[in-house]
Amino acid sequence: MEASTIGIFDSGYGGLTVFRSIADKLPDYNYIYLGDNARSPYGDHAFDTIYKYTLECVEWLFAKGCHLVILACNTASAKALRTIQQRDLPAKYPDRRVLGVIRPTAEVIGGYTSTKQVGVMGTRGTVNSQSYLLEINKFFPDIQVFQQSCPMWVPLIENNEHLEPGADFFIEEYCSALLQQSADIDCVLLACTHYPLLMPKLKRVFPDHINILTQGEIVAERLLDYLERHPEIAEKLVKQKERHFYTSGDPAVFDEHASVFFGETLKSDKM
Known part of the structure; x- marks a missing residue:
């Protein structure tokens, strides 16, 4: 049986917040x-x-030996996952699997709202794709979804300015714009893997009764469930607790920023 590693992909750093939750939930696997x-x-x-x-x-x-890949990126999940699953995998990689972060979140979000009114905050690409609205509607047709794009949040986080006082204006602006769409929103999904780093400020801005959901723990829990339901995938996965990090950019720059997202110092290699 061919040994396999779990691959986790993101356009940059944000997916490390999802990886952190996955590694905490399933620590024994190779990644x-x-x-x-x-x-x-x-x-x-x-x-x-x-x-x-x-x-x-x-x-x-795949070439690195990953039979299961998680797109820990909302934009990639929204705009690329379906085509890869429906066209590329059957044609070229029938024994490989690629999963995203949107569907696992949509499957459970109904358990976090009493008013059936949910806010989604994400990048322009994710919001414009309407992916969360469509996926949530599949599982919970009675839930109303209100979306708000937050174009300044990722640049603030990646420049390590998100906890500075200067970021407060943009945080309050987007949160207020979301809540103005409905006074009954009681659950807000952070539909970008960068956004958990804003949690201390978001908790101060949003009223206490609003559930603020990050995707990492949800995706990790759903991945565990997926592996239990698909033993043919799980039995291929190696459990040696190895973790390797790669970037298409400058490894030194990646390492400097990545530790903020992953919560520990790490060393990457060039892709």
Whole structure:
């Protein structure tokens, strides 16, 4: 039986927050993380470009021995996942699997709202794709989804300015714009893997009764469930607790920023 590693892909650093939760939930497996930092951010790229970049990175992870790849990137999940699953895998990689972060979140979000009114905060690309609205509606047709794009949040986080007082204006602006759409929103999904780093400020801005959801723990829990339901995938996965990090950008720059997202010092290699 061919041994396999779990691959985790993101356009840059944000997917490390998802990886952190996955590694905490399933610590024994081998992992390869790939950040496409040289071509990030993905949020404002055209559909075809995001698909092309994502497929190239997925195929690189396949070549590294990954039979299961998690797109820990909302933009890639929204704009590339379906085509990869429906076209590329059956044609070229029938024994490989690629999963995203949107569907696992949509499957459970109904358990976090009483008013059935949910807010989604994400990049322009994720919001414009309507992916969360469509996926949530599949599982919970009675839930109303209100979306708000937050174009300044990722640049603030990646320049390590997100906890400075200067970031407060943009945090309050987008949160207020979301809540103005409905006074009954009681659950807000952070639909970008960068956004958990804003949690201390978001908790101060949003009223206490609003559930603020990050994707990492949800995706980790759903991945565990997926492996239990698919033993043919799980039995291939190696459990040696190895973690390797790669970037398409400068490894030294990646390492400097990545520790903020992953919560510990790490060393990456060039893709």
